[in-house]
Amino acid sequence: MLGGGLGCYDLDHCSDEQVWAFVVAVPERVLLVERSSSGTGAHVFVEADEQPGWKRTVNGLSVERYTRERFIRVTLDRM
Numbered sequence: 001m002l003g004g005g006l007g008c009y010d011l012d013h014c015s016d017e018q019v020w021a022f023v024v025a026v027p028e029r030v031l032l033v034e035r036s037s038s039g040t041g042a043h044v045f046v047e048a049d050e051q052p053g054w055k056r057t058v059n060g061l062s063v064e065r066y067t068r069e070r071f072i073r074v075t076l077d078r079m
Helices: 017-024
Strands: 008-010 031-034 042-047 054-060 061-066
Touching: 008 017, 017 031, 017 042, 017 061
Parallel strands: none
Antiparallel strands: 008 042, 008 061, 031 042, 054 061
């Protein structure tokens, strides 16, 4: 479960290039970047204070950000 300093950006339907372009712009310390269980998205785990989650379009990508009270299925399929 996210929280206690662990957060995640959940990116949907993106290429590896889009993921890495997103990762370099992330303001928090990145801990792990992996493919999502669908194989078409990515999870970017970060150190983050707990805040309300959000869903936005960032540079054409569908991005959700969670930092508390959320389970993320981890694949450990590192990118």
